[in-house]
Amino acid sequence: MTRSRMIAESLVILALFALAALVFQQSATSLADQFANEGDAIENAALYPKALAYLLIALGCLQMLMIVRGFAPNGLSDKQEKTPKIEPETEAETEPQEQHKQQDSATGQKAIMASCLFIAYLLVLDPLGYHLASPAAMFAFFWLLGVRPLLKALVVAVLLSLTVALFFEVLLKVVLPLGLFNLALPI
Amino acid sequence: MIFETILSGASLFFSLDAILLTMFGCFMGIIIGVLPGLGPLMGLILMLPVAFYLPPVTAMGMLIAIFVGGSCGGAVSAILLRIPGTPLAAATLLDGYPMARNGRAGDAIGLAISASAVGGVLGGLVLIFFAPLLAELALKFAPPEYFALAITGLISIAVVSHEGMIKGFITGTLGLLLATVGTDPFSNAYRFTFDNHNLLSGFHIVAVVVGLFALSEMVMQIELGQLTKRPNVQKISVSLRSLGLLLRHRINLVRSSMIGTFFGSLPGAGGVISAFTAYAVAKSRPLDEKEIYGQGAEGGVVATESANNACCGGAMIPTLALAVPGDASTAVLMGALLLLGFQPGPDLFENNLDVAGGIFWAYLSANVFLFFIGILLAPVFVSVLRIQKMYLVPMILLLSVIGTYALQSSVFDLWVMLGFGVIGCVLRKLDYPIAPVVIGIILGPICENNFRRSLILSDDGAWIFWDRPIAASILAINVLVILWTLISHVRKKDAS
Structure with a gap:
């Protein structure tokens, strides 16, 4: 250990x-x-x-x-x-290790950033309301996780938020957070 | 009692809503099972908030169908990608993947789905026969026996935890302790509420489960990387012909289903053990000389898939009859039943026989739907494998947040979810099993009620648990299991 x-x-x-x-x-x-x-x-x-x-x-x-x-x-x-005591025999062997290390730290950073973003989303969900906070947060998540181009990330974020809102607000009659602007689906 | 249960449940289950939602649950379950990293438990967690807006049997039908579909879905990615979608499908890849490499991917998936469906139905028949009998027997139990049984459920899960027994006990005890938050049902005193009215009825189980499992899993998935990777998946066609193929292996099918049901009914054993055991037994008795296991034997897929789906039926026997869940998935199902207002155990069969019968029908129907939906929509499920994680993770996060919020329109629940998400991440990083936390929270009230009732009944305190033969036997078996596990652990360590 x-x-x-x-x-x-x-x-x-x-x-x-x-x-x-x-x-x-x-x-x-x-x-x-x-x-x-x-x-x-x-x-x-x-x-x-x-x-x-x-x-x-x-x-x-x-x-x-x-x-x-x-x-x-x-x-x-x-x-x-x-740190391994055996020295790598060739240069080719060291490269994948380096790549793995870099990848690990990059994904680790991504996980931390995603966690911070998630906390920020929870913080703004109630004051801003679902219909403003969710598309924005989803867009940020898609962008952070690698969805490109940005327009695609935006369209998917809006569509996803709307689908979830339709399911919960229309089918299950749940009142999602309205926020300062009292935003809800016009149904 | 068995026929009475079936008859009274039919009227509750056979409605358009219940049937459609069971089909929907099956469809969703397979999709979630297909996606590597997710599984029936994640499906149950994500759809749990929706269940509270439905009539009880309809809700349970949908959740049970997710459980059944999710247990089968993992086979698709195991066969096509050599990555089991769920741990349950780990044994399926041993022969499923070689079959796919031999150009028989369609047959392998067809066999997996039909074996799962038939195995599930056989497991369901055992459930229908044994659960009412076991419940009738349990009616004779008093609080000390119930307490001993609840403890057994928790100990079993902890003992089989891959991460170590003591860690399993710690997280299980943590779950029991978390269940004490809120108003004490006996004295009405407020426990650990810190003058916060949101805590008067304790932590909402859904917020806890979503945090522990869904949030922590998403963080882990991001850490694992490969967010933009799109697997290369071959096109397949699956036909009803697979049922014909399956019938060639009928002895293997029935034997493996019985193995699955048996292991499922033992709390803590679960689908993985049953699948590997059924595989080993099938391997020792091949259909003919041409069937070589490990090189694409049909019997291997039949054995593992029928066992792991029959296991679902087996796992529901102690859950429904004794209120002792066999694993985290059945614990969530039991939690759902409790939140819908029904007490699993003998009470369910005594006071709500129609609901128990409806659950039986839902379970059997889910397996029938699994066959038709699985075979007919197989190309859809295969295409789901192409979804990249960068789309999936935010989708699950949004569903987790809104699902948790929808329960009580409470922002506090979201913070509870986040808190347990952090706890889940820490525990997983340090190899603590998290399933015992959930089982502890669900079994907590049952444990406490029966513990305190036993002490009231007792003339000499805690000795009541040893004075009563059944309770004492159950507890003695628990002690022996713990000792045996500890000794074998020490021996293994010494040997290594």
Whole structure:
């Protein structure tokens, strides 16, 4: 197991411990205020979550043990472990590796940008409304993921948004976010 | 009880809406199954919000048809591209792809579809026979037995997690804990709501499932790259002749379907195990000397496809009769049934026999539709393979957002979905299985209710679970399974 992986795994375990701690904190405050952290199994709303919190802590400790056992005993750093000791024989062998690395970082960046775009879409969906936010967001997604030319991306984005709106607004009678301009399909 | 169930369900299922939507579900299921990376679970998740606008049996018919179609659709890409559209079709490519390379792609797809349909129907017949019997038996159970059963469902999923048993237990426990958010049904106290009225009834299961599975899957797909790649797919023609080909393998078909149904009915075992087991059994008993497995044997496709679709029927037996889902897909189906207002388990057969019967009809009809739609529209499904990911990903993201919003017209649900999307990404990156989270959330209320009811019934606390023979046996089996898995894990590690 690499050092960065071990740190990431440990952080998840810490998050689980924090979650368990939150259960105890809520039991001692909010549930205590409602007189629901004591009494028999019917009255005690904290009984079952607390049992689960104990279980989560026990499992977290076990997993932590596994992480510690799985960590490379010679303490190799991430960089050392990833770097192969055997030198490539030919130039041709190094090229695909380089290409793969570049591709990985490019797709990784794309995934991050897509995630940011998705958050931005959720932020503007309510204030702008579905009929403004969705075509714009879909256009941005199509562009980001490689749909070219841009006109094609725009047409597909508008058509997709309209089809989904027709399905939900007309067939299922769902009121999609109207936004500041109160935009909805004229039906 | 069996005939009563069937008769009472017929009137609920045989309506134009229910039949058309079951056909639509089958069509959508195959399309989603065909696309590599997606599968029946993704289909169920995307169409779950739509189901809440439909009458119960119609909704369940559509969802079950997606489950059935999606379980079969993966075979198309396995046969043509050597990429299984779903993990269920991984065994199909062993002989399906060589058949396609030998110029018999049409026959291979035809066989896969007809074997899936017939296997599904056979699995359905077992479901119709055994589910009411099992439910009748379960009527004798009390809260300790129900608690033990719910725990079994969760443990089974965790134990068979490829990512490791402890990680499976952690995510399962996380799911159980998440299910406690909201108003406590016994004391009416608000738990973990942080004075937020949106949390009074807990996290909406659809928002959680869409986030965990759909959002995280889309991020993974973008990371995998090849967004603009368009696979080279040959043109095929599939005819009803494949049914004739299938009949040559009738013994293999029935045997594999029974293997599929058996493995499906074991929580956690699932379609992949059943497909590979059926393949291994068929390989050991070839039809004739000319049938060489691994080089395009028809029997290989028949075995794997009939097993993995029969598995759907098997998986629905414990889901409907005992409220113990066999995998994430049946957990979502069970969640849908709960949200539609019906309690799976013996209650369903006691109080809503017509709904149970309607579900049986929906399942059988979905498999019949699978045969006709699959064969007649095979060229359409093959052309779906040419859709590039750069179009697919935004489409699924939009459907995820609007589907989640449509449930309660709630922007809060969208943030819940996003939050669970992030959690899903982190868990998947670190090889934590996410199916137990969903099963935990769905089984959570059943677990808690029966746990607390058991303690109320008990004179000596938690010992009640060991005082009652059936509950104690179920729990003892669970403990033995965990120990056996741990020991074999340690032995494997020592050996390596």
